Amino acid sequence: MSLEVNKLTGGYSSIPVLKNESFDVKDGELVSLIGLNGAGKSTTINHIMGLMTPFSGTIKVNGIQINEDVEKYKQEIAYVPEMPILYPELTLKEHIDTTIMAYNLNYASAWEKAHQLLKTFRLNNKLDWFPANFSKGMRQKVMIVCAFITNAKLFVIDEPFLGLDPLAVNDLLKIIENKKKMGASILMSTHVLDTAEKYCDRFVLLNDGKVNYEGTMTDIKQRYSNYGNSLNDIYLALARNDSHE
Numbered sequence: 001m002s003l004e005v006n007k008l009t010g011g012y013s014s015i016p017v018l019k020n021e022s023f024d025v026k027d028g029e030l031v032s033l034i035g036l037n038g039a040g041k042s043t044t045i046n047h048i049m050g051l052m053t054p055f056s057g058t059i060k061v062n063g064i065q066i067n068e069d070v071e072k073y074k075q076e077i078a079y080v081p082e083m084p085i086l087y088p089e090l091t092l093k094e095h096i097d098t099t100i101m102a103y104n105l106n107y108a109s110a111w112e113k114a115h116q117l118l119k120t121f122r123l124n125n126k127l128d129w130f131p132a133n134f135s136k137g138m139r140q141k142v143m144i145v146c147a148f149i150t151n152a153k154l155f156v157i158d159e160p161f162l163g164l165d166p167l168a169v170n171d172l173l174k175i176i177e178n179k180k181k182m183g184a185s186i187l188m189s190t191h192v193l194d195t196a197e198k199y200c201d202r203f204v205l206l207n208d209g210k211v212n213y214e215g216t217m218t219d220i221k222q223r224y225s226n227y228g229n230s231l232n233d234i235y236l237a238l239a240r241n242d243s244h245e
């Protein structure tokens with residue numbers, strides 16, 4: 001199992017944002033975390049990334065908890081945030097070298113993967129550029145390249161469908177498909193439900209820090225057949241109900 005979130009309660013102060021949240025991401029799965037603004041998607045991701053400590057409950061990535069082996073736990077995860085975080089004083093090449101060092105990767109094979117990804121995202125002639133010269137989408141692509149040269153078991157991608165151009169979204173989906181075939185898994189948070197419906201294997205619907213529903217599109221359609229026929233329609237009806245509770 002790539003990710004197991006078990007009865008996670010956590011948040012920013014003594015009042016929990018996440019309340020007894022449980023879900024998993026199996027090997028080779030692409031799972032989408034869906035919820036309205038403030039539902040707790042980023043807070044969930046921050047806990048998984050080890051940036052926040054649970055009040056109670058456990059998180060396992062590839063079978064290990066962060067307190068068992070921090071370095072190993074972090075090497076099992078690669079993260080692509082919605083707002084790219086790059087080092088202003090490092091070139092694109094130096095970002096890749098830093099990732100290779102941080103994840104303890106084989107230099108030659110990591111660079112081989114990097115060259116392919118850089119070509120895919122049309123960054124191959126920009127190795128000496130600094131982040132200040134890149135557009136927002138290009139910065140996002142740098143983060144994607146750095147994430148996907150790793151051998152992480154779990155890839156966490158925050159809102160991949162906004163900011164990237166349609167060609168890049170398509171290329172990213174192909175890269176994800178390849179990683180899935182190799183047994184890695186992807187957890188993404190997104191508001192772009194029609195694309196999520198098309199590509200994700202399973203959906204975790206979050207509301208007010210709780211998992212409202214978890215299942216495949218077939219499960220969701222069966223359970224909420226009276227709400228509509230697409231993830232977007234069903235989710236809109238569910239969200240309207242929840243916000244009137």
Ligand code: ATP
Nearest residue numbers: 011012013017035036037038039040041042043044
């Ligand atoms: P969005 O779709 O807007 O990105 P989200 O589902 O990622 O939303 P979170 O950012 O996880 O939502 O927020 C969940 C709750 O935690 C909200 O009530 C929010 O006000 C609160 N929250 C988020 N960040 C902080 C913070 N730094 N300090 C205190 N509370 C916070």
